Amino acid sequence: MRRFSGPFTEQHAERLLWRAGFGPKPGEAKALAQRGLVGAVRSLTRVSGPARLVGPAPTGKDGHPLAPRDAWGHDHLWWLDRMVRSDQPFVERMTLVWHDWFATSRDTSDGNLMLRQNATLRKHARGSFRSLLAAVTTDPAMLLWLSGAFNTKWSPNENYARELMELFTLGAGASYTERDVREHARALTGWQRTSTGSGSGRFRYVRAAHDTGRKRIFGRRGRFDWRDSLDLCLAHPAHRRFVVTKLWGAFVPATPDRATVRSLVALYRPGRPILPVLEAILMHPALYTGPRQVKSPIVQTAGLLRATGRAVHDESLSWAGSLSGQQLFRPPNVAGWDEDRWLDTGTWHGRWVTANLVAKPDALGEGPYPHALPESPADAVARALRHWGDPTISATTRAELERFAGEVDRAATARWQREQYPRLRQNALRMLIATSPDFLTC
Amino acid sequence: MPGPCRSHRRAEAARAAAGRGLPSIEPGQPAPAGTGMSRRALLARASGLALAVYGASHLPLAQLEDSVAHAAAPAAAPGGTVLVSVFLGGGLDGLGLLAPVGDPQYRKLRSGLLIGDEARPFREDDRLRWHPAAEPLRELHEQGVLSVLPAIGYANPDQSHFTSRHYWEVGSLDHRGTTGWMGRLLDRVGDDEHPLQGLSLDGTLSPALATSRVPVAAVADPSEYSFWAHQVWGDVDDLMRESAARIGRAHAASGDPAIAVAGRVAQRSMALYDQLGPVRPKDGEQGAADASPVRYPTAQDSSFPEKLRALAAMLGAGLPLRCVAVDGPGQYDTHDRQAPTLQRNLELLSQTLRAFQADLTARGLADRVLVHVWSEFGRRAQANGSGGTDHGAAGVSLLLGSRVHGSMIGEFPGLSQLDRDGNLRATTDFRALYASIAEQWLGVDGAAILPDAGRVGRYALLR
Numbered sequence: 073m074r075r076f077s078g079p080f081t082e083q084h085a086e087r088l089l090w091r092a093g094f095g096p097k098p099g100e101a102k103a104l105a106q107r108g109l110v111g112a113v114r115s116l117t118r119v120s121g122p123a124r125l126v127g128p129a130p131t132g133k134d135g136h137p138l139a140p141r142d143a144w145g146h147d148h149l150w151w152l153d154r155m156v157r158s159d160q161p162f163v164e165r166m167t168l169v170w171h172d173w174f175a176t177s178r179d180t181s182d183g184n185l186m187l188r189q190n191a192t193l194r195k196h197a198r199g200s201f202r203s204l205l206a207a208v209t210t211d212p213a214m215l216l217w218l219s220g221a222f223n224t225k226w227s228p229n230e231n232y233a234r235e236l237m238e239l240f241t242l243g244a245g246a247s248y249t250e251r252d253v254r255e256h257a258r259a260l261t262g263w264q265r266t267s268t269g270s271g272s273g274r275f276r277y278v279r280a281a282h283d284t285g286r287k288r289i290f291g292r293r294g295r296f297d298w299r300d301s302l303d304l305c306l307a308h309p310a311h312r313r314f315v316v317t318k319l320w321g322a323f324v325p326a327t328p329d330r331a332t333v334r335s336l337v338a339l340y341r342p343g344r345p346i347l348p349v350l351e352a353i354l355m356h357p358a359l360y361t362g363p364r365q366v367k368s369p370i371v372q373t374a375g376l377l378r379a380t381g382r383a384v385h386d387e388s389l390s391w392a393g394s395l396s397g398q399q400l401f402r403p404p405n406v407a408g409w410d411e412d413r414w415l416d417t418g419t420w421h422g423r424w425v426t427a428n429l430v431a432k433p434d435a436l437g438e439g440p441y442p443h444a445l446p447e448s449p450a451d452a453v454a455r456a457l458r459h460w461g462d463p464t465i466s467a468t469t470r471a472e473l474e475r476f477a478g479e480v481d482r483a484a485t486a487r488w489q490r491e492q493y494p495r496l497r498q499n500a501l502r503m504l505i506a507t508s509p510d511f512l513t514c
Numbered sequence: 515m516p517g518p519c520r521s522h523r524r525a526e527a528a529r530a531a532a533g534r535g536l537p538s539i540e541p542g543q544p545a546p547a548g549t550g551m552s553r554r555a556l557l558a559r560a561s562g563l564a565l566a567v568y569g570a571s572h573l574p575l576a577q578l579e580d581s582v583a584h585a586a587a588p589a590a591a592p593g594g595t596v597l598v599s600v601f602l603g604g605g606l607d608g609l610g611l612l613a614p615v616g617d618p619q620y621r622k623l624r625s626g627l628l629i630g631d632e633a634r635p636f637r638e639d640d641r642l643r644w645h646p647a648a649e650p651l652r653e654l655h656e657q658g659v660l661s662v663l664p665a666i667g668y669a670n671p672d673q674s675h676f677t678s679r680h681y682w683e684v685g686s687l688d689h690r691g692t693t694g695w696m697g698r699l700l701d702r703v704g705d706d707e708h709p710l711q712g713l714s715l716d717g718t719l720s721p722a723l724a725t726s727r728v729p730v731a732a733v734a735d736p737s738e739y740s741f742w743a744h745q746v747w748g749d750v751d752d753l754m755r756e757s758a759a760r761i762g763r764a765h766a767a768s769g770d771p772a773i774a775v776a777g778r779v780a781q782r783s784m785a786l787y788d789q790l791g792p793v794r795p796k797d798g799e800q801g802a803a804d805a806s807p808v809r810y811p812t813a814q815d816s817s818f819p820e821k822l823r824a825l826a827a828m829l830g831a832g833l834p835l836r837c838v839a840v841d842g843p844g845q846y847d848t849h850d851r852q853a854p855t856l857q858r859n860l861e862l863l864s865q866t867l868r869a870f871q872a873d874l875t876a877r878g879l880a881d882r883v884l885v886h887v888w889s890e891f892g893r894r895a896q897a898n899g900s901g902g903t904d905h906g907a908a909g910v911s912l913l914l915g916s917r918v919h920g921s922m923i924g925e926f927p928g929l930s931q932l933d934r935d936g937n938l939r940a941t942t943d944f945r946a947l948y949a950s951i952a953e954q955w956l957g958v959d960g961a962a963i964l965p966d967a968g969r970v971g972r973y974a975l976l977r
Binding site (some may be wrong): 227363364394418420438501507 | 603604673674675676677687709712714716718719721730731732733734741742743744745746747748749750751753754757758760761762764765768770771772773774775776777779781782783788819847849850897899900902904905935
């Protein structure tokens, strides 16, 4: 397996922190760079024990703790807070990867079940795919989302069977037939919701609802049940390649070459922890020398908060997430979010709204400018960059920012303008940086 | 800065790059002033040549996308025709919308989902009855402004939501297509200056509108589309937005695809902000979108009525829209508990479309707008026993507008001749419909935007 071999700089560490987590806190990239590539990656991936949430917990606008099970949008805020405050950001990032992979929406269940599924995904974040798949298949929110709880021997329902192959384990294409879909659906029968009269009910395996007859799947015959159904997918020749390629795509925005896929496939065992595959991807040269990746809206939002040291401070961040095209626990459909299409004029507006919300509590308000005047355009830009933890930006963007800063200087002709405009300029520069192509990508 | 210069340079660049593998064709550049060629003649010439090259064989979609990058860039036509594409995501049960009550197989296949006796007949086929919740659609059909395609699809149907939807979006049975069929239409009839020419009303861009050349837009709520910042005002506010556009432009041609897309989108967002000026409320005022001559239905859980209302207002304000994509109300993947879901969705869909049509009529815009309602597939003929239906094949499309002929396109094939998966067979092809819309509604040769245009035929759509 190829490994990045150049000097591991602060810029490389910055990219790693964005790709494997939610961006650096001030100074974090510099410290991480000193560990070297292997040390840096392992310091993120090989954490153990329960995560610690650093800093004060957020509250809703009424001052009470967040109510992720009940209050609208608080589920989004609750998880965003973990992304911001967890001392194990890679675990949160992998939980997000699996949320996107096994995309389940709250639309068909409720807050309790969604948080339960979230805990399940976190528990298996770096573990065996086989265990994860079994846990997801029998997860209540998933049983409701893809009709598993309505799939019985009397009335088989193909919903889960199809997505199990197409989206979760094999990929769309010629590797299975419509007959395989139907036979998998029969094998998967048996999981039922039994109403308890309140809440979302109990979910259990009801032997009588399972189709015990013979099935034929991928050309093999047997009295398959749900465990067999999953194992047949895991043993399918298309499976291992599908998993490593899809995982690669979560971290690197370029198609892996054949040798890389072969090496990753060799590292992947469905029944063993997936960690070695993840570490191999995070150490691969393509991550450090390849093209940039558009940050997902939630990664960008968590990163802005981490950079400023702010907690999740505004309930509107949930609404801003939906404007930006990513509201947690509400993926657009079972295929998850489309990572190739994060940015358009609508979602870019959402990114602007997000940056404005994060910048709000620190915005320089009325009163004297707290720094020495006059301030050169270059100094103004440097100050605004410091606000976001000194992210790396291109010379092109820096030149445009300084041009803007100079224009504001020239527009300030009256004395009151010369006094007021520096702070307006500082507020505006923060917005222009947070929405720049440099900062929207990593 | 007017468009032709940049557009010309880009077309030149595209030609130079494409020259490696493509046959050399005359790329119908904008006619120089004074040549006396009308825009339509120019288009016909350009697409005629394209047809000669591309209609003859079936080149892969990627090459067609390249060729579209060569196309002419006539100015957006504020008085031109507008196509509105309404997507019903998840797979609408066509047999629920138009129930084949008179088919001998219906009771057996659809037990548990049988439509009520109050359902009223479909005038053109006495086997079919309208879902009661779709009464407004029945009325529009009676008025002759709604054409029904009762069994639309394609050969060897794919029952994956994502694959089938992708086919419909790119207008081809091609997994690798990256531009949408409406996007390629806009690449031919659109220009560099008007992102609003292709508009998604859902906040994220519909893949069917993805272009390779001209800018398009996504806006969830046009009257809320603004870019302000806390403690920034006056000159600095204006300079900030100008700078955002400039930063975008500076990166739009970056060699890094992610940087380039972030740059282009920033630039387009600022252009869109300027264009939406007429519908943006001034301080303390109501925007133009707030004055509607008709009443739209209200819904707690869907903004579909509000979106079509805003769309009519935008057209009324003279904004240069050409292709619009919007998601219909609710979702249609009714694997279980289908009856209440379909009832609610069809009700809101039908009432909103009726209001939209009345709104356009009241504004004198009805002759300019064609609405196409579609879904990625229909659903299985046999109900599944969970009170729902699984993925099927052929489904229903609708065409709404004062210029459609109002007669059925294709026929209902009946439930006794299902395909081997137990699904309805298609009697019309979505690619033929797209080619017909392109040619009859937007004046673009179907062969110039659809790789299969040469083998799918055409339907007469207009009166």
